[in-house]
Amino acid sequence: MSEEKRVVIDLEESEKTQIGELSETLSTDVAGVLSVNNVSEKSRIWNVRVLLGDSREKTNISEDTLNAGEIEAGGKWEYEYTVEAEEPLLAVKEIFDTCGEIPTEEPHWAYSHGKTNPVKITITLKNESEGKMDEIVLNKTIPKDITDISLDSVSVGEADYDDGTRQIVWKGFEIYPHEEATLVIKGNASVESTDVTNAGEIVVTYRVEEIQRSSLDPDMTALTEFLTGVDTAETRPNHWECTLECSNESDLIVRIDKAEVYLAPEEGGEKVKKIDETPRVELKPGEEWSTSFEVDSKSPPKVTQEVIYTPVRTVTKRVIGRVEKTPQSVPVYKITYTKEFDPPEVSSFDKTPVEVNIEVKNAGTARLNDITVVDNLPDDVMPPKREHITIWVAGQEYTGEYELTIEPDDQNPETPHTLTFKLKDLKNSVGELEPGQSIKINYAIMAWRSRPEKEYPSPIACSANIYPAGLDTEAASPEDGHKIGIIYKKRRIIAKKAINRGNNPGEYVVMLSVENRGEVTVENIMVSDWIPQGFEFVSCDPADEAPRLDPVDDGTNMVWTWPRMNPDDKKKLNVTVKGEGEYERREPEVTSD
Amino acid sequence: MLKITYFGNTTFLLEAGENSVLLNPGKWDGAPIVPDDIDVRLIIATNHLDDALGNATAIASHSKAWILGNEETIEKAKSQGGKPWLLHVLKTEEPYEIPGFKVTAHPLTRVDPETGEKVENLGLHIEMGKMRVSYLGDSMVRGPFAQLEADILVVPISGEGVFPVKDAVSLCIDASPKIGVAMRWSSEEQTVKFSKYVEQFAQGCTPLVMKPNQTLTTEWSAGYEFKFTLS
Incomplete structure (x- = not known):
């Protein structure tokens, strides 16, 4: 049994798509190849015309009919086109x-x-x-x-x-x-x-x-090896039977679309159409088809015929696709920080305001949405009040919301404090911190009678994150980092004493001079001077510097306490005492912090 | 009620009732801070240098005001033609008093900007208009002023031979006045820091940085509530 061969019209459309970093479609290019494949092993086809009609929408094909000409057995004719498309399959x-x-x-x-x-x-x-x-x-x-x-x-x-x-x-x-x-x-x-x-x-x-990106709906007409003729046979005197005979001589299936036979009248005049059929019959290789009519005529009828046929076609189609995704850019988030004290060193035993300047810089390539700074202040430092803290974001003073905790929440300089600054959701306030930009924090602390033998580390830990938050990136000092420098200022307090006779009998005036000759302010100064047994305290000049009197076994101790003496500060005291005998001298004692 | 007018550097005028006291009417670069014809009752210069004594003699001559100062200051005023009957030596630790006014001078020191040597500078503790004012003049030390009770503390902050900001703040912390007034600064940054630090670390003390010719009026409202207004 012979294979039923049909001419193949093939639509192969290739779509090539480029999508962006976030999978968004950047471009979709669709190119198609329409081919007519003569699958016959022996029969040419010619006058091949590909009929596209109105199906060319969104293609670049301008003609509704493509002339493919002649195609040898086993041959192929191709036509390239493009198709507009927005998204891939x-x-x-x-x-x-x-x-x-x-x-x-x-x-x-x-x-x-x-x-x-x-x-x-x-x-x-x-x-x-x-x-x-x-x-x-x-x-x-x-x-x-x-x-x-x-x-x-x-x-x-x-x-x-x-x-x-x-x-x-x-x-x-x-x-x-x-x-x-x-x-x-x-x-x-x-x-x-x-x-x-x-x-x-x-x-x-x-x-x-079986899918196409275009809407092409191709049909085809062509000629191939196909015989047609009209047999005129006299069936009785002057009566004829005229038969149109068609024979498919190719190895393709051929369809007869139209059959017309015309008779020329004996007496002359216009031809008369005697057969007018649209059989649309498909003839396999070697098959025949006929149709006839009868006519009376003294002479053999003169007939002409017109048969429209075409090899039968079949349409195949497919889409071959390729999608390429641009690699997504992946930035890196990183921070660096600086922390400085101004002045970097303070005098020991003094109270000195110190500016703390912290800068956290976006040292990476990603935008930052959250930044946290945990700053630790040692003891002997008075922490700031929250209203005196200034923050800048990207060079602009930041007045938006941020979270600040001071732990413990007091200004006691005797205990260490931890300040935690959290700037969250910058995206929705002043915008994310771009690479190269920084936040700055400034506040003042009061170094409070720092001792020269102690160290005052002030470590800091900073972290930052993106939106949405993933793993923090961190930058921190060592545990003993950022020490507040202490300048050792020598303390030197001198107490001098003179004992002079007073104006009255038994009366002595003890002159005491206490002077801070050191380089630094001293605090909690306590001066103690002894009154021998047999003498008693009468008065002190100035009167508001009257001492505390502490009885002891061999007399009385006069005690003065002063909270603070600056360098060069001097105090002079004239103490009047009264009693009997010689006033024994002992040196005054001075202590201080 | 006490009215305090600031003229710049360390020059202030204190007025209460009929008393008016001009403090340190100095000259700076040869120019007086206040005119010679200002009417005052008392002038006090905390030391003999030009930036403190200034044109005190001329003012005293015009308004018949007394000039008060330490011995060196009075000697200098004399040498400038000051009338002897208008000059009075303030002895340290000894109050000088007239009705409605009392001042006690305390020996402090400052640095002579020309020689770099330390010279005596008086710190003043003034009582007038029911207010106690501690005025440090050009001092670089605090002396007893941390222990003296004061409603108003007036301190230099420039650090140039006088208190730096940190010591001025420190004194505000220790003396606990109700108002800390800065004077004699050499940069705006010093005033900003003074205000910032006092506000932050000196509890109960309001820092003030007055502009020249600005007036501060203080009073005890209802006898116990301290109030002040700044022009």
Whole structure:
């Protein structure tokens, strides 16, 4: 049995799509090839015309009929065209989450510098066509920053990772119309540099049969080896039977679309159409078809015929696709900080206001949304009040909301304090902190009688994050970092004493001079001078400097206490005492902090 | 009620009732801070240098005001033609009193900007208009002023031979006045820091940085509530 051969009109349309870093479609280019394939083994076809009619919409084909001419047996004629399209048949979506361990509505998009970032890559393919998609092959390039690659889940098909080529190949599956396939990859990323890195390219190829991107609906007419003729046979005197006979001599199926036979009258005049049929009959190779009419005529009738036929065609079509995804840029978030005291050193035993200037700089390539500074103040320092703290963000004084805790929440200089500044959600206040920009914090503390033998470390810890928040990036000083320098100022307090006879009998005037000859203010000065037994305190000049009197076994101690003496401060006291005998001299004692 | 007018540098006029006291009517770069024809009852210069004594003699001559100061200051005023009957030596620790006014001078020191040597500078504790005013003049030391109770403390802050900001603030902390008035600054930054630090670290003390010719009026409202207004 001979094979029924039809001329094949083939539409092969290729779509090539470029999608952007966030899987948005950048371009879709569709190019098609319309080919007429003469599948005959022996019969030429000629006068081949491809009829497109009104189906050329969105293509660049300008003619509604394409003349393909003559095509040898086994030959092919091709015509290239383009099609306008906005989206590909395969929707590719990659979610590259730099911190897959912290679930958020939107994925994390930057690496935290100095941390091991738990990367989660989710690739989803969706067949948006009405046909079954097959021959799908996806190649995902894994950047060198990512290690410990594992294929967390593969919804269909098989996926393998080749460590040598750093490629994940996912294939061996089909996707039915409007269904999805998903691949989840996990790994760990560590970056040394803050340069923007990338998430690796994706290339997907696929094929969908019986689907086209254009709306072309081609038909065809052609000629081939096909015999036609009219047999005129006299069936009785002057009566004729005229038979139109058609014979398919090719090995293609031929369809007769129209058959007309005209008779020329004996007496002359216009031809008369005797057969007018549209049989649309398909003749297999070697098959015949005929139709006839009868006519009375003294002489053999003069007839002419017109037969329209064409080899039968069939249409095949498919879409071959390729989607390339631009590697997603992955910036890195990192901060550096500076902390300075102004002045950097303070005099020991003194009270000195010190400006604290902290700057946290966005030293990475990602925008920052949250910044936290934890600043530790040692003891012997009075912390600031919150209303005296000034913050600048990107050079502008920041007056928005921020969280500040001072622990403990007092100004007691005897205990250490921790100040925590949290600037959250900058995105919705003054905007995220761009790379190169910084926040500055300024406040004053009061170094409170710092002791020269002590150290006053003031460590700081800063952290920052992006939106949505992933792993913090951190910058911190050592535990004993940022010491407040103490300038050792020598203390020197001198007490001089003179004992003079008073104006009255038994009366003495004890002159005491206490002077701070040191380089530094001293506090809690206590001066003690002894009154021998047999003498008693009478008065003190100045009167408001009257001493406290402490009885002791051998007399009385006069005690003066002063909270503070600056360098060069001097106090003179004239104490009048009264008693009997010689006034024994002992040196006054001076103590201070 | 006490009214205090600031003229710049260390020059203030204190007025209460019929008393008016001009403090340190100095000359700066040869120019007097206040005119010779200002009417005052008393002039006190805390030391003999030009930036304190200034045109005190001329003012006293015009308004018949007394000039008070330490011996060196009075000697200098004399040498400038000051009338002897208008000159009075303030002895340290000894109050000088007239009705409605009392001042006690305390020996402090300052640095002579020309020689760099320390010279005596009086710190004044003034009582007038029911207010106690501690006025440090050009001092670089605090003396007993941390222990003296004062409603108003007037301190230099420039650090150039006188208190730096930190010592002025420190004194505000220790003396606990109700108002700390800065004087004799050499940069705006010093005034900003003085205000900031006093406000922050000296509890109960309001820092004031007055502009020349600005007036501060203080009073005890209802006898016990301290009130002040700044023009």
